[in-house]
Amino acid sequence: MAVKLPIYMDYHATTPVDPRVLEAMLPYFAQNFGNAASRNHAFGWTAEEAVENARAQIASLVGASPKEIIFTSGATESNNLAIKGVAEMYREKGNHIITQVTEHKAVLDTCKRLEKAGCEVTYLPVEKDGRISLDDLRRAITPKTILISIMYANNEIGVVQPIVEIGKIAKEKGIFFHVDGVQAVGKIPVDVQKDNIDLLSISAHKLYGPKGVGALYVRRRNPRVQLAAIIDGGGHERGMRSGTLNVTGIVGFGKACELCQQEMAAESERLRRLRDRLKDNFFGKLDEIFINGSMEHRLPHNLNISFAYVEGESLLMGINDVAVSSGSACTSATLEPSYVLKALGVGEDLAHTSIRFGLGRFTTQEEVDYVADRVIETVVRLRELSPLYEMAKEGVDISKMQWSASAASEH
Amino acid sequence: MAYSDKVVDHYNNPRNVGSLDKNDPNVGTGLVGAPECGDVMKLQMKVNPQTQVIEEAKFKTFGCGSAIASSSLATEWVKGKTVEEALAIKNTEIVKELSLPPVKIHCSVLAEDAIKAALNDWKKKQASAAEQPAAAAQQ
DSSP, rough: OOOOSSOOOOOTTOOOOOOHHHHHHHGGGSSSSSOOOOSSSSEEEEEEEEOOOOHHHHHHHHTTTTEEEEESSSSSHHHHHHHHHHHHHHTTOEEEEEEEESSOHHHHHHHHHHTTTTTTEEOOOOOOOSSHHHHHHHHHHOOTTEEEESSSBBBTBBBBHHHHHHHHHHHHOOOOOEEEOOOBTTTTTTOOTTTOSSEEESSSSTTOOTTTTTEEEOOOOSOOOOOOOOOOOSSGGGGSSSSSSOOHHHHHHHHHHHHHHHHHHHHHHHHHHHHHHHHHHHHHHHHHHHSSSSSSSBBBEEEEEEEEESSSHHHHHHHEEEEEEOOOOOGSSSOOOOOOHTHHHHHHHHHEEEEEOOOOOTTTHHHHHHHHHHHHHHHHHHTOOHHHHHHHTTTGGGGSSSSOOOOOOOO | OOOOOHHHHHSSSSSSSSSTTTSTTTTTEEEEEEEGGGGEEEEEEEOOOOOEEEEEEEEEEEEEHHHHHHHHHHHHTTTTTBBBHTTTOHHOOOOHHTOOOOOGHHHHHHHHHHHHHHHHHHHHHHHHHHHHHHHHHOO
């Protein structure tokens, strides 16, 4: 069967809106356009009802109660609100935050800003497999620690952190636990009760909902978490997030969560099988390739591989009808290779050769096989072009060579 | 990022890929860049010692499409030129020919460095070859 090109295999970046989600949203553009905050007419009531229905769908997916869901513009805002909101609200109690080095920039840069404002932040390192050490975490806790912020699963390498264990430690010590759940919610079971999560950031567009809408779960009891708002205005969302609700987006978000809850078990199993098929294809036909991060503690739809001696951007150019992303410096805005891979101890030379494959709901086996063939054929071709591959085959230890870092290569 | 047609052409049909015998006294080898920086170019040229004309040029490159294209173009340009002419090639000419965007200018600089490194290696070999027979004659 011929596959339809181009192929999208970058589901960690974003996902298409599921047609069923789109269908649920359509009446809320022109027909049911009311403001959910309009308390005294039917237009407002219809919108409010739709919002409350979505709130319940989202809460149900993560084991929360609907009142604990605060709508935002997306997970970047949720992360900002959770971290800045706790830092400000509880500054009398302490000023120390613990996070870790492979977090998303929405967490890292928020923490950096707070450092300038007088907070102290500990950035835990990760082990080679991409997970933090619980001993490191315990040692980092001080009487001044008010928040631990650790992502559920990483966006580049798909590595899942030991969330249950971290949650236990946080609870024991009476420290709030914020989790950036963007990559995990809807894909693997996330339960705020079992995981002892106090704050959880969720994004709609990563789980087949629309862009521009997200949520922050804020625990209401055992313990109750209070947040200082970062957006002032009409006092929507229990005063934590002012601004007219994006009703259409929220309806889509809710529907998307409902579908994830219904289909997660079967979908994750199907994607795990396809992901493993892709991986086995690579390992069967290519030498000198390396998986980045733990294979055991990983999202079922993620694969991140370094194809040694083949620079990532040139590989992407060779598979231009396939949408994936690379940890190569050349593909990033900063011209630095992936900080996540660096944190794992992956050498910069290998970081430049990494490719992230993100499978999703609409990925087919035909697509997986096509992508595998294209990647393998391109890697083989580019290795024929690679002086490093030639040297490696001649037995030269590239890591021990003296490289003439000319002015040109110091970018 | 969109690549220029010429970059795509060199990427899809790289000219003069391969290696020359690095122990040949008439072959100069230039290896520039570093794996950590994401670019390594190996450029080799075989020079006729009588005429100083570059008769063969081969390259292998680890790097992005623009780096591959820059080195592929360099091998095309140096072939048939004298050593002096090849040393006069400027990276800006490569930038112009391939329409490289500002973030890819370093690829052209690397290609210019590779030409110079290869020809310096050749010159060194020529100088030591000129000394050695003399040393051998003294024994």
